[in-house]
Amino acid sequence: MRPLKGSLAAPTRGQRLRYRLKVALREPTTTIGFLAAALFAYLIVVPIISMLSDAARVQFGDERRIKQDVGELTWYYIERVFTSRVSRDLFWEPLVNTLSVAVGAIALSMLVGGTLAWLLSRTDMFGRRWFSTALIVPYMLPAWTFALAWTTLFKNRTVGGQPGWMESLGFSPPDWLSYGQLPVTIILALHYSPFVILLFGNALRRFDSQLEDSARILGASRLTVARKIIMPLMRPSLISAMVLIFAKCLGEFGVPYVLGLPVNFDVLATSLYQNIASRQVGVGAVLAGSIMLIGIITITIDAKLMKEARRFVTIGSKGSMNRLSPLGIMRLPATGFAVLMFLLSVGLPIATLFLSTIMRVPAQFNLDNFTLEYWIGTDLNTIALQTGILLSPDLWNAAWNSLRIVGVASVTSGILGLLVGYVVVRTPVKPLGTFLRQVTFLPYLVPGIAFAAAYLSLFAVPRGPIPALYGTTLILMLALIADQMPYASRAGIAAMMQLGKDPEEAAQIAGAGWFRRMTSIVIPIQKGSLTTGILLPFISGIKGLSLFVVLAVPSTDVLTTYSLRLVDYHYTQAANAVVLIIAGLAYFGALLGQKLTKTNLAQGLGN
Amino acid sequence: MPKINLRGVEKNYGANAANAVADLDLEIGDGEFMCLLGPSGCGKTTTLRMIAGLEHLTAGEIRVGPRVVDSVVEGVFVPPEKREMGLVFQSYALWPHLTIERNTDFGLRLRNMPKAEREQRVDKVMKTLGIEKYRDRYPSQLSGGQQQRVALARMLAVNPEVLLLDEPLSNLDAALRLEMRAELKRLHNEFKTTIVFVTHDQWEAMTLATTIAVMSEGQLQQVGTPNDIYDRPANRFVAQFVGNPPINIVELGNAKSEISARAGAFLGERYAELREAGSIGIRPESIRLASEAAEVPEGAFSGQAEVTGILPTGGSWIIELTRAGEKLFMTTHQSPEIEVGEAVAYWAKPKALHVFDTKGDRLEAADRLLRPGKMH
Numbered sequence: 001m002r003p004l005k006g007s008l009a010a011p012t013r014g015q016r017l018r019y020r021l022k023v024a025l026r027e028p029t030t031t032i033g034f035l036a037a038a039l040f041a042y043l044i045v046v047p048i049i050s051m052l053s054d055a056a057r058v059q060f061g062d063e064r065r066i067k068q069d070v071g072e073l074t075w076y077y078i079e080r081v082f083t084s085r086v087s088r089d090l091f092w093e094p095l096v097n098t099l100s101v102a103v104g105a106i107a108l109s110m111l112v113g114g115t116l117a118w119l120l121s122r123t124d125m126f127g128r129r130w131f132s133t134a135l136i137v138p139y140m141l142p143a144w145t146f147a148l149a150w151t152t153l154f155k156n157r158t159v160g161g162q163p164g165w166m167e168s169l170g171f172s173p174p175d176w177l178s179y180g181q182l183p184v185t186i187i188l189a190l191h192y193s194p195f196v197i198l199l200f201g202n203a204l205r206r207f208d209s210q211l212e213d214s215a216r217i218l219g220a221s222r223l224t225v226a227r228k229i230i231m232p233l234m235r236p237s238l239i240s241a242m243v244l245i246f247a248k249c250l251g252e253f254g255v256p257y258v259l260g261l262p263v264n265f266d267v268l269a270t271s272l273y274q275n276i277a278s279r280q281v282g283v284g285a286v287l288a289g290s291i292m293l294i295g296i297i298t299i300t301i302d303a304k305l306m307k308e309a310r311r312f313v314t315i316g317s318k319g320s321m322n323r324l325s326p327l328g329i330m331r332l333p334a335t336g337f338a339v340l341m342f343l344l345s346v347g348l349p350i351a352t353l354f355l356s357t358i359m360r361v362p363a364q365f366n367l368d369n370f371t372l373e374y375w376i377g378t379d380l381n382t383i384a385l386q387t388g389i390l391l392s393p394d395l396w397n398a399a400w401n402s403l404r405i406v407g408v409a410s411v412t413s414g415i416l417g418l419l420v421g422y423v424v425v426r427t428p429v430k431p432l433g434t435f436l437r438q439v440t441f442l443p444y445l446v447p448g449i450a451f452a453a454a455y456l457s458l459f460a461v462p463r464g465p466i467p468a469l470y471g472t473t474l475i476l477m478l479a480l481i482a483d484q485m486p487y488a489s490r491a492g493i494a495a496m497m498q499l500g501k502d503p504e505e506a507a508q509i510a511g512a513g514w515f516r517r518m519t520s521i522v523i524p525i526q527k528g529s530l531t532t533g534i535l536l537p538f539i540s541g542i543k544g545l546s547l548f549v550v551l552a553v554p555s556t557d558v559l560t561t562y563s564l565r566l567v568d569y570h571y572t573q574a575a576n577a578v579v580l581i582i583a584g585l586a587y588f589g590a591l592l593g594q595k596l597t598k599t600n601l602a603q604g605l606g607n
Numbered sequence: 608m609p610k611i612n613l614r615g616v617e618k619n620y621g622a623n624a625a626n627a628v629a630d631l632d633l634e635i636g637d638g639e640f641m642c643l644l645g646p647s648g649c650g651k652t653t654t655l656r657m658i659a660g661l662e663h664l665t666a667g668e669i670r671v672g673p674r675v676v677d678s679v680v681e682g683v684f685v686p687p688e689k690r691e692m693g694l695v696f697q698s699y700a701l702w703p704h705l706t707i708e709r710n711t712d713f714g715l716r717l718r719n720m721p722k723a724e725r726e727q728r729v730d731k732v733m734k735t736l737g738i739e740k741y742r743d744r745y746p747s748q749l750s751g752g753q754q755q756r757v758a759l760a761r762m763l764a765v766n767p768e769v770l771l772l773d774e775p776l777s778n779l780d781a782a783l784r785l786e787m788r789a790e791l792k793r794l795h796n797e798f799k800t801t802i803v804f805v806t807h808d809q810w811e812a813m814t815l816a817t818t819i820a821v822m823s824e825g826q827l828q829q830v831g832t833p834n835d836i837y838d839r840p841a842n843r844f845v846a847q848f849v850g851n852p853p854i855n856i857v858e859l860g861n862a863k864s865e866i867s868a869r870a871g872a873f874l875g876e877r878y879a880e881l882r883e884a885g886s887i888g889i890r891p892e893s894i895r896l897a898s899e900a901a902e903v904p905e906g907a908f909s910g911q912a913e914v915t916g917i918l919p920t921g922g923s924w925i926i927e928l929t930r931a932g933e934k935l936f937m938t939t940h941q942s943p944e945i946e947v948g949e950a951v952a953y954w955a956k957p958k959a960l961h962v963f964d965t966k967g968d969r970l971e972a973a974d975r976l977l978r979p980g981k982m983h
């Protein structure tokens with residue numbers, strides 16, 4: 001029974017390599033992985049590099065001004081953006097505006113969202129279950145729904161078109177109230193406070209009351225407990241909420257575009273947009289690169305902070321308790337506050353927008369002022385539209401484009417995400433998994449509008465066998481796929497990690513080859529997460545604007561860009577109607593998703 | 608004829624990791640019930656997964672019967688689905704979206720077995736394992752023990768010639784474990800399958816195996832029958848790993864220790880050849896007590912000690928003896944007629960002593976002297 005020792009020669013390096021190759025290439029996993037890696041390199045890395053190189057090379061049309069040939073290396077654009085006389089308008093002021101809006105929105109949403117989170121998760125406020133869904137709704141609506149509602153209410157004579165309600169009622173709101181920093185900040189705060197409610201609320205809910213009790217028993221005062229026990233444990237959730245909001249504000253285009261333009265209030269995203277729109281490719285590239293850089297810095301700081309903070313975060317243990325604080329006489333006022341916030345962030349904007357679409361003259365509440373002709377009328381005397389919006393072929397065209405583009409992109413990115421997850425978990429070639437994970441994460445660091453600029457840079461002209469894609473729906477689909485990959489691959493990896501190797505290996509042992517395992521084990525088990533992985537990006541894609549606004553042309557208009565075009569024409573009723581349609585689609589899509597997958601939408605937030 | 612043959616098998620998970628399995632040579636005979644035994648992290652699962660083909664080798668080769676299924680030098684790798692083995696995972700790995708019946712007949716469907724024959728086979732296996740009542744349920748609707756049976760049934764249904772089991776009982780409660788152990792033994796007798804069973808539980812290995820392979824830190828320590836492993840541990844690691852309470856080890860040549868000095872003198876006086884020994888081991892059940900030195904049998908290893916602890920373990924007792932700060936543990940099945948604090952004499956027969964050299968390997972020479980009657 002004693003084994004023979006040392007009976008076999010050690011393999012040579014060549015033999016080892018041959019054997020490893022044989023193992024790795026036996027199954028399609030690794031091949032698929034390499035194909036996916038090449039695809040993502042092309043769809044994600046190459047556009048970014050192309051854009052960054054635009055920033056440092058003389059662009060077509062600028063030869064005279066720069067006195068260099070097209071394609072030569074130059075500092076011109078960088079100097080122009082950061083140090084020239086126009087740098088103030090191009091970069092510094094928008095930067096300050098971006099930062100101050102972001103900081104303001106974060107502070108305000110922390111205050112409002114934090115309070116609501118606490119009320120919802122740790123107190124006996126009335127209707128907590130209902131509110132915990134209702135207060136998330138603002139995030140399901142496109143942010144500039146609020147911006148349009150705001151203009152509908154507060155627009156003054158600074159810009160043309162139909163006057164706002166205030167104006168019609170005889171009050172003339174000052175510019176600072178109608179446009180610019182204040183409304184942008186308030187709207188972004190309302191739009192993003194659901195992040196705080198969800199992230200902070202989850203942390204509060206998981207917080208174990210016994211931790212608090214132990215400290216109290218040892219003699220700590222309420223304040224000490226709050227400072228020394230509760231705050232440190234809540235920090236990670238607050239940090240993630242703050243970073244998320246900051247990153248979103250950085251790339252936010254629609255709200256500052258609608259509300260900032262009339263008073264020349266620019267943020268980085270709108271400054272970038274204007275430069276792209278006026279074909280300032282080089283300057284646009286520098287701006288996009290700067291936005292990207294700020295995004296990267298933010299995420300890096302976030303990762304550092306999180307590492308610090310997560311070390312001691314405990315998830316509720318077995319005996320964990322979640323005790324609700326009685327509000328006493330404050331119970332009604334607290335509920336009132338929640339109602340007010342709901343009305344302000346959902347009721348008022350939606351009602352305003354809806355009313356504006358059925359009223360001829362703003363804020364005239366006579367019965368004969370109401371009409372459905374902006375929806376279904378046939379001969380309107382406006383320049384932009386002859387018929388009611390529902391009868392306009394442009395709307396249906398845009399809707400069809402939206403569904404088609406976003407649908408294809410979401411299905412593709414959902415499947416690709418699962419595939420990435422599969423390869424990452426299963427390939428024996430570890431560096432391949434690491435590369436896929438990182439490359440698909442990359443767009444997360446790049447705000448949508450900068451990413452769109454990158455796509456424009458790469459695909460505006462024919463390159464090699466690939467024709468110029470600008471103006472096609474394909475470029476929109478590709479950009480959207482790439483933009484959604486961080487979420488898709490994160491979801492795919494998480495799903496595959498959770499599934500683990502075991503069920504598939506068991507099938508392998510039972511004799512199932514690769515395709516058989518995919519079709520009868522992996523895909524059926526992952527059906528649910530695949531559905532979520534398609535639906536969530538679909539919803540965020542339907543209401544997405546910043547990516548499309550750069551890449552869409554009138555013939556490839558989607559609903560969001562179409563409504564923005566209507567805003568540009570000052571055709572308020574129609575623009576508002578389209579936004580309502582988008583909001584409805586996003587909202588009911590989300591509900592449907594929730595029903596289908598029996599999950600809470602909360603988990604998909606951040607998309 | 609050996610069923611499975613591992614030669615020079617080595618596994619390394621990463622460039623700067625230690626070998627998870629190193630230079631492993633192992634033969635598993637046809638129809639054998641082989642237990643891979645060792646502490647957690649010693650490479651048991653890795654070994655099993657390499658046999659199954661779920662993990663590739665860093666060096667070495669594996670043969671099943673006459674067929675090479677894995678060889679780095681020859682560049683051969685037969686994928687798991689072609690190795691015709693069964694593997695029961697520690698986590699069971701049942702397919703959550705398939706009913707118990709579909710879980711069980713998955714392998715048979717793959718083999719395109721005719722419906723009638725397939726159903727008959729599945730019925731038989733499910734009956735054998737007592738899960739036919741649950742055929743239409745999903746895995747999540749079963750208890751741990753039931754899931755475990757399904758995991759077994761799924762593999763037995765295809766009637767593999769080799770069945771690999773990775774700690775299949777570790778997630779079960781004590782009573783169920785006992786029952787499943789008996790069931791496994793019965794299945795082994797009934798199906799005559801070659802079984803490789805991974806466990807870190809020496810008791811499980813002892814009761815189930817026809818052969819035990821003890822591993823530590825990726826190295827094979829000893830292969831033998833359960834009795835071999837227990838009676839003639841090849842080194843100190845095996846001696847200490849197998850046995851509960853663990854074997855008493857007395858280091859020799861420790862001038863400060865009374866027990867050590869005694870043991871040294873005992874070996875030295877009678878068996879001059881063994882003066883180079885590094886340590887001796889005495890199993891707790893080999894130690895006996897005598898109320899006074901005169902009662903100690905002639906030729907036994909003995910000494911004086913104080914009783915410092917008596918732990919009843921239900922039907923037997925563990926007694927802690929202390930001499931000059933050093934402890935010896937013994938077990939007895941008779942109610943000890945002594946009290947804590949009493950002075951006693953302890954003794955053990957020479958043939959109960961395990962002698963190890965200074966590297967910790969068993970001194971074969973000692974066995975010839977101390978156990979003259981036994982053949983080896």
Ligand SMILES: Nc1ncnc2c1ncn2[C@@H]1O[C@H](COP(=O)(O)OP(=O)(O)O)[C@@H](O)[C@H]1O
Nearest residue numbers: 620621627645646647648649650651652653654
């Ligand atoms: N997939 C893996 N990647 C890296 N190291 C691993 C992997 N699986 C096991 N190891 C390491 O190999 C060693 C042996 O592990 P394993 O075979 O699982 O031990 P056992 O089953 O005996 O507990 C351990 O040190 C473990 O950390």
Ligand SMILES: [Mg+2]
Nearest residue numbers: 648651652653
């Ligand atoms: Mg193991």
